[in-house]
Amino acid sequence: MNTNTNIRAKLLISCLDQPGIVSAVSTFLHQYKANIVQSDQYSTDPSGGMFFMRIEFDLFKESYEFNVVREAFEDIASSFDMEWTMDLASRRKKMAIFVSKEDHCLLELLWKWRAGELAVDIPLVISNHLNLKDDVEAYGIPFFHIPVNKANKEEAEQEAISKLYEYDVDFIVLARYMQILSPDFVGTFPKRIINIHHSFLPAFIGANPYAKAFERGVKLIGATAHYVTNDLDEGPIIEQDILRVNHRYTTDQLKVAGRNVERIALSRAVSWHANDQIIVHGNKTVIF
Structure with missing residues (x-):
């Protein structure tokens, strides 16, 4: 993969722990042809605790614009009642x-x-x-x-x-x-x-x-x-x-x-x- 043609982004998530979060997020990114380059997660208690996640992913420039992906993620975030941020890694x-x-x-x-x-x-x-x-x-x-x-x-x-x-x-x-x-x-x-x-x-x-x-x-x-x-x-x-x-x-x-x-x-x-x-x-x- 040529990283010169990619846009790196970072996604932070926190919400109540529940089944399907990782699957939903990874499936969403796959649908937008994103490549996950790093993923970290932590759960305070798998039985009803809090879930935290940080993902870095690359988007192909010729596939989808970053703002399109960020706006589309709102549906996933709402379904799990997430607090989240998504930003470009290049933004200082x-x-x-x-x-x-x-x-x-x-x-x-x-x-x-x-x-x-x-x-x-x-x-x-x-x-x-x-x-x-x-x-x-x-x-x-x-x-x-x-x-x-x-x-x-x-x-x-x-x-x-x-x-x-x-x-x-x-x-x-x-x-x-x-x-x-x-x-x-x-x-x-x-x-x-x-x-x-x-x-x-x-x-x-x-x-x-x-x-x-x-x-x-x-x-x-x-x-x-x-x-x-x-x-x-x-x-x-x-x-x-x-x-x-x-x-x-x-x-x-x-x-x-x-x-x-x-x-x-x-x-x-x-x-x-x-x-x-x-x-x-x-x-x-x-x-x-």
């Missing part, structure tokens, strides 16, 4: 980055993006401080300074939302953005805001996690990437990672270790989201 999602003063997560994402390791477009970076303006603009990315304080928080969020709509952003990454987003903001972008938390949630939530970790004499330093919900630091977890430490580490050394693991966990989570490898169900994620 537009990712906005929010950041405050710390640069380690931001620079990790920018470096991976420039190196071609992160398949997204980054149309803008928004910050409540000016510290990282030069770093961002050195990559040729527009930087917008939107100060936030108690008096202007609602106005600042509306300004940020306007910018996100203007640049047609698909999802948002909080790369150590030290502001709590309002329910209105979160509700505008459900399941589309990724945060990195500087501890191994649910331990040490809130402020000063490394000081708390030092006081407890922890032996592992972790970081958690998760989707943002209205419950602070309690959204669906995407990725967690750890580094081993010991009694010789000072609070500052724990912070250095923490920054290293934050970069790793966040970049993985962003990559999985960009590649349509995540299905959110309730307060959990299924990652293929």
Whole structure:
């Protein structure tokens, strides 16, 4: 098969587990002359649980247009009451980055993006401080300074939302953005805001996690990437990672270790989201 004549697409499905789902989906794709190149599935409980599936498939350009196939799949989806998305693998999602003063997560994402390791477009970076303006603009990315304080928080969020709509952003990454987003903001972008938390949630939530970790004499330093919900630091977890430490580490050394693991966990989570490898169900994620 000559892949140069094909269009690669990705299909994500979640629904109640029931007989015939895999057969119906594969038969549908066969009818449209699609070739399945990868298929993953997971069932929470074969007897009435949830069913999750991710398929990558190729369409011959001379056979059927992608939009025709996507529209036709609605009948299959309705018959099984599916939540689903189907998108072209070639479509690069537009990712906005929010950041405050710390640069380690931001620079990790920018470096991976420039190196071609992160398949997204980054149309803008928004910050409540000016510290990282030069770093961002050195990559040729527009930087917008939107100060936030108690008096202007609602106005600042509306300004940020306007910018996100203007640049047609698909999802948002909080790369150590030290502001709590309002329910209105979160509700505008459900399941589309990724945060990195500087501890191994649910331990040490809130402020000063490394000081708390030092006081407890922890032996592992972790970081958690998760989707943002209205419950602070309690959204669906995407990725967690750890580094081993010991009694010789000072609070500052724990912070250095923490920054290293934050970069790793966040970049993985962003990559999985960009590649349509995540299905959110309730307060959990299924990652293929």
